Structure formats: C-alpha cells, structure tokens
Amino acid sequence: MNEKEFDLGIVKRFFEHDYHDRGLMKWQGFYLSDHTAALNQQKIQDKQQYPPKPQQSLSIVGQILSTAYTQNQPVNLQLNTVDHNNQHFATITTPILGYNGATIVLANHQFININDIQHIELVRSTNWTGNQ
Template identity: 55%
Template sequence: MSNPDFDLDTVKHFFEHDYHDRGMMKWQGFYLSDHTAALNQQKQQLNEVYVPRPQQSLAEITQLLADAYQRQQPVIIQLKTVDQNNRHWPDITTLIHGYNANDIVIDADRLIPLQEIRNVAYKKTEKL
C-alpha cells in the first residue's frame, strides 16, 4: 500500500521534535479500584514490621511440620530471610502438602528448604 503523499522524513521530524510522549501518565486512568486497593494493601504490607520469633531447633521444626502434615492443620512459618532493611518477610500461613529430607512442599508446588525456616507455629483455629 503505497501513498504518494506519505513522507517518511516528515513523520521522523514529527516524532523527534513535535511529539511529546507522556509516559505512564496516559495509563493512570486505567487503574481500577481493585488494582489500587491491591497496591495500597501491598504498600501497607511492606511498611509492616514483622517481629522475629525465637529461632527453633531443626528437630523442633521438623516435629511440628510432620505433625501438621499428618493432621492437615495449617501452620504459620517465619523464614530467616530478611529484606535490605533487615526486616523479616511476612509470615507464610499454609498447609503442608509434603516433605522430603531437606524441603517442605507448600501450595502444592512451592518448596521451602528446612534450613531457611526460623519458626513454626500452629495456626489457631476458631471452634464453633
């Protein structure tokens, strides 16, 4: 499709000198309330301080995890991992889906090395 009035130099000049791309400003109108609520929640979580619980022994951790696995009871796991500001990551509340000698399986496909676990506690469940 050839247009005799089309001049590539004019187009090139327009984009180099006349056109001003507003960057992300043009996309800000597309955020839905669900998106902004999720972003605000994520920001709040980043500002929360997670107090380190006591370091448990490997034997204690494996015993608690094995018991939770057998009973299919959810646990709260605190990892040793900290962010760049030396704050602990948020706790992981999950069921244990399996384990091997070095790892536990959560969320059906995520492995957590036992050496990375700082503390394990049973999640308190409300009784009816």
C-alpha cells in the first residue's frame, strides 16, 4: 500500500467503532509462573482454618513467657486476632527475645502485646534450631 491509497479516515473509524480494547485482560498472560504458584499457595493458606485454642489467663500467659524467656525456649503463640472471615491465624513458633512492660519481642523483632495472646505453650521439640 502506498501513501496515496492510505486513508486516515478508515483508521480513525476502525479505532472509534470496530476496535475494542480489552484493558488489563491483555496483560494477564504476563504473570510469572512463580508468581502464579505463590498466588495459588496463598489461596490454599487462606482456606486453611485454625481453630481457636482455649483463652488462657494473663497470669498463665505471663508464667509461660517468663519460663520461655529465662530458659531460652521457643513458644507456640496463637493471637486473639482474626481475619475477615472470623478465622484465627496460624500459630507462631518463636523464641522470646525480650519484653518491655506488657510488650514482648519475638525473633523477627516483632512486638506483641501480652493482652493479644489467646494461647501460649512451650515448644518441647528437641529439633528446634532457632532458624525456623
């Protein structure tokens, strides 16, 4: 086709009346396989349910925290927070690095208020390495 046969009006009419942009749909094929695998794994984890463990008193929680801290033993923590489906999150297994008043410090330097603990128990596993 040469310049004399080219009609800009045809192109303009095509884009105004015939062409339908699919928007973001055309970009969905560009997800990386590891990204889609991570998304699928997240969906599976979101469907897992973690039943609530019994609510422990503040004195019991304090005693277990004290033992864990002084003996350098990791603990399993279930917090009393829930997701949008009113389901508890997974149990956190961590050593207690320290405390400040009513706040404890976990291994990843995360701060947790002692009042947010639903249930706590010492990890008695012999294969705890501290790298989990």
